[in-house]
Amino acid sequence: DAKTTQPPSMDCAEGRAANLPCNHSTISGNEYVYWYRQIHSQGPQYIIHGLKNNETNEMASLIITEDRKSSTLILPHATLRDTAVYYCIVRASNTGNQFYFGTGTSLTVIP
Amino acid sequence: GAVVSQHPSWVICKSGTSVKIECRSLDFQATTMFWYRQFPKQSLMLMATSNEGSKATYEQGVEKDKFLINHASLTLSTLTVTSAHPEDSSFYICSARLQRGRSYNEQFFGPGTRLTVL
Numbered sequence: 001d002a003k004t005t006q007p008p009s010m011d012c013a014e015g016r017a018a019n020l021p022c023n024h025s026t027i028s029g030n031e032y033v034y035w036y037r038q039i040h041s042q043g044p045q046y047i048i049h050g051l052k053n054n055e056t057n058e059m060a061s062l063i064i065t066e067d068r069k070s071s072t073l074i075l076p077h078a079t080l081r082d083t084a085v086y087y088c089i090v091r092a093s094n095t096g097n098q099f100y101f102g103t104g105t106s107l108t109v110i111p
Numbered sequence: 112g113a114v115v116s117q118h119p120s121w122v123i124c125k126s127g128t129s130v131k132i133e134c135r136s137l138d139f140q141a142t143t144m145f146w147y148r149q150f151p152k153q154s155l156m157l158m159a160t161s162n163e164g165s166k167a168t169y170e171q172g173v174e175k176d177k178f179l180i181n182h183a184s185l186t187l188s189t190l191t192v193t194s195a196h197p198e199d200s201s202f203y204i205c206s207a208r209l210q211r212g213r214s215y216n217e218q219f220f221g222p223g224t225r226l227t228v229l
Binding site: 036038041042043044045046087098099100101102103104 | 115117145147154155156157160202204206217218219220221222223225
């Protein structure tokens, strides 16, 4: 699975959009980009995933660059409950393999 | 849907005792489950892959005789920490794989179990 690089921490004002970047320059053609988040002392929560097209769901939007070497998770209107560690993971979805977590980005939403 | 539970949510035990942690997929069947360990301020580290009806596959550096994994049914995997020591104190998290069709699957994580060994 391709490695990912994320900034260790970010702050965002409550109500503003939070844009979390992820670099995955060695991604392969069959690898998806997944985003999970972990609120303190809880299990990871699935947010969104995508292959090459931009994706949107009720939680967030995922923007993947055309060369697929990087992506951005967007929380459109951050709330205090969005304070968490956000993990970007690249994995081939059809392999059935496990997720290997990187260090993630610790997002703090500020009132 | 796709809920994974863990029991207990926290446990405190004496050094030298064994502790069993259960991971259940509540509304789906999971042929594969995964066990992770997380130390304070660190990321999740995969320990092993648990396959229903067969032996678990352990990651490099994880002692299989110390961390016993049993996946006896499609909805239950157990992790037993044998002869626990204070350095085994950690947050243990499981996940279960939900197969959607032939080529796609998702993973759902449990809430974690906090183990403290005195």
